[in-house]
Amino acid sequence: MKYVSTRGDATPRAFSDILLEGLAPDGGLYLPERYPHIDAATLARWRSLSYPDLAFEILSLYIDDIPAADLRGLIDKTYTAAIFGTPEITPLKAIGDGLWLQALSNGPTLAFKDMAMQLLGNLFEYELARRGERLNVLGATSGDTGSAAEYALRGKRGVNVFMLSPHGRMSPFQQAQMFSLQDANIHNIAIEGVFDDCQDIVKAVSNDLDFKRRHRIGTVNSINWARLLAQVVYYFAGYFRATRSNDEQVSFAVPSGNFGNICAGHVARSMGLPIRKLVAATNENDVLDEFFRTGTYRVRAASETHETSSPSMDISKASNFERFVFDLVGRDAARVRELFAQRLAQGSAFSLSAAERDRLPRFGFASGRSTHADRVATIRSVFDACGVTIDPHTADGVKVAREQQEPGVPMIVLETAQPAKFAATIVEALGVEPARPAAQRGIEALPRRCVVMAADAGAVKRFIEARVA
Ligand SMILES: *Cc1c(COP(=O)(O)O)cnc(C)c1O
Numbered sequence: 094m095k096y097v098s099t100r101g102d103a104t105p106r107a108f109s110d111i112l113l114e115g116l117a118p119d120g121g122l123y124l125p126e127r128y129p130h131i132d133a134a135t136l137a138r139w140r141s142l143s144y145p146d147l148a149f150e151i152l153s154l155y156i157d158d159i160p161a162a163d164l165r166g167l168i169d170k171t172y173t174a175a176i177f178g179t180p181e182i183t184p185l186k187a188i189g190d191g192l193w194l195q196a197l198s199n200g201p202t203l204a205f206k207d208m209a210m211q212l213l214g215n216l217f218e219y220e221l222a223r224r225g226e227r228l229n230v231l232g233a234t235s236g237d238t239g240s241a242a243e244y245a246l247r248g249k250r251g252v253n254v255f256m257l258s259p260h261g262r263m264s265p266f267q268q269a270q271m272f273s274l275q276d277a278n279i280h281n282i283a284i285e286g287v288f289d290d291c292q293d294i295v296k297a298v299s300n301d302l303d304f305k306r307r308h309r310i311g312t313v314n315s316i317n318w319a320r321l322l323a324q325v326v327y328y329f330a331g332y333f334r335a336t337r338s339n340d341e342q343v344s345f346a347v348p349s350g351n352f353g354n355i356c357a358g359h360v361a362r363s364m365g366l367p368i369r370k371l372v373a374a375t376n377e378n379d380v381l382d383e384f385f386r387t388g389t390y391r392v393r394a395a396s397e398t399h400e401t402s403s404p405s406m407d408i409s410k411a412s413n414f415e416r417f418v419f420d421l422v423g424r425d426a427a428r429v430r431e432l433f434a435q436r437l438a439q440g441s442a443f444s445l446s447a448a449e450r451d452r453l454p455r456f457g458f459a460s461g462r463s464t465h466a467d468r469v470a471t472i473r474s475v476f477d478a479c480g481v482t483i484d485p486h487t488a489d490g491v492k493v494a495r496e497q498q499e500p501g502v503p504m505i506v507l508e509t510a511q512p513a514k515f516a517a518t519i520v521e522a523l524g525v526e527p528a529r530p531a532a533q534r535g536i537e538a539l540p541r542r543c544v545v546m547a548a549d550a551g552a553v554k555r556f557i558e559a560r561v562a
Pocket residue numbers: 204205206237238315348349350351352353354355405406486509510
C-alpha cells in the first residue's frame with residue numbers, strides 16, 4: 094500500500110515513511126492510494142475475531158513494510174485487558190431505545206485518544222530502533238492530547254516528549270495526570286500564557302528548520318495517519334457487537350472536534366462496513382455541523398471559538414477534514430488545493446459546488462450540535478434511564494444521536510471520555526462526584542515533574558537543546 098497527499102504530491106510513500114511525519118511536503122494530508130474493499134466472506138470471518146486479531150487483519154491491509162510477526166507483536170502488546178480494562182477492549186453497553194455506548198475511554202488517560210496513541214507509541218519505538226534514529230516529540234496541549242501522548246511514549250526508547258501546556262489552566266486532574274509522570278523522557282513545560290501561546294511556540298520552533306533537523310523534532314498530532322488507521326478498527330468491532338448478521342446496518346454518533354475520530358468511520362464505511370449514517374456531533378463550536386447542513390466550511394476566528402464544558406471539541410477548524418473533502422471531490426487534488434490552499438488562505442471559508450453537494454449524501458454523514466444545557470440534561474436523562482454516568486463529550490454524542498436515530502437501525506455512540514475527567518459538569522448534572530477508576534485515585538497528591546517558563550520560543554529551544562544534545 095502506498096500513500097499519497099491530498100494536495101497532489103504523488104511520490105509513492107510506504108507506511109513507515111509517513112509514520113513519523115506530520116503534513117506532506119506540499120501541505121496536504123496523507124491518505125492510502127485506495128481503500129481496500131472487504132468482501133462478504135472476509136467480513137463474515139472477521140465477526141468472530143478478538144480485538145487484537147481484528148486489528149491485525151485491518152492494519153495489515155495498510156501496512157506492508159513491517160514484517161507480519163513484528164506487527165502482530167506490536168498490536169498484541171497494545172490492545173490488552175491490562176491497558177484497556179477488558180478483553181473486549183471496546184465493550185458495548187445498551188442504554189435503551191436502540192442506543193449503544195461503545196467504550197473507547199478505558200485506557201490510561203481515560204479518553205479515546207489512548208486507543209490510537211498507545212499503538213503509535215509502540216510503532217514509533219519500533220521504527221526508530223529499526224532506523225537507528227531518535228525523535229523529540231514537541232507538542233502543545235490543553236488536556237487530552239498531551240496526556241495521551243505522554244502515557245503512550247513514557248519510557249519508550251529513542252523518544253523524548255516536550256509537552257507545552259498553559260500554566261494553571263488545565264483542570265487539576267489533567268495537571269496531576271501529566272505532571273506526576275516521573276519518566277526521564279517526559280518533559281512537562283507549563284507556559285505562562287494561554288493555549289494559543291503554546292501552539293505559537295511549537296510553530297516557531299518547528300519553523301526553525303535548522304533546529305528542527307538538528308534536534309529531530311517531530312509531532313504526534315491528530316493528522317497522523319497511523320492514529321486514524323488505529324481508530325478504524327473499533328468501528329468494525331462495534332458493528333460486530335451491535336449486530337447478529339452482516340446483512341444489518343448500524344449508525345455511529347461521534348463527538349467531534351478535529352474530525353479524526355469520525356474520519357476513521359468514513360474509512361471503515363469506504364472499506365464496505367455496513368454503516369448507514371455517520372453522525373457528527375459538535376458542541377457550540379459547530380464548524381462541522383454547519384458544513385454538513387449547508388455545504389459551507391467556515392473556519393472560526395479565535396474570538397469566535399467558545400470555551401465549553403466539552404473542551405476537547407473546542408476547535409476553530411477541523412484539522413482532518415481535508416481528508417474527507419479529498420474523497421468527496423473524487424480525489425481531485427487540484428480542487429483540494431483550490432479549496433484549502435487558496436480559498437481558506439485568502440478568506441476563512443469555502444462552499445461546495447452544486448455537483449459536490451449532490452455527491453455528499455452518498456457518504457452517509459449527518460450532524461447536529463449540542464449546548465451546555467443539552468449536555469447537562471442528557472447526562473441526567475441517561476443516568477435516570479439506566480444508571481450510567483456519561484461524560485460531557487459523550488453527552489453531546491447521545492443528544493445528537495437521539496435526533497438522528499431511525500427505527501430498526503442500532504445507533505452506536507462512541508464514548509470518548511470517562512466522567513471522572515470532567516467532574517464539575519457531572520456534579521452540576523447529577524449533584525454527585527463521578528467515581529474514579531482505582532488507578533487515578535489520589536493522583537493530585539503525587540510528586541510532580543514540571544518546569545514553568547515564560548512564553549518564549551528561545552527559552553523552550555534552549556531547554557530542549559540542553560536535554561537532547
Ligand atoms: C479529542 C476528543 C474529541 C474529538 O475528537 P476528534 O478526533 O478531534 O474529532 C472528543 N471527545 C474527547 C473526549 C476527546 O478527547
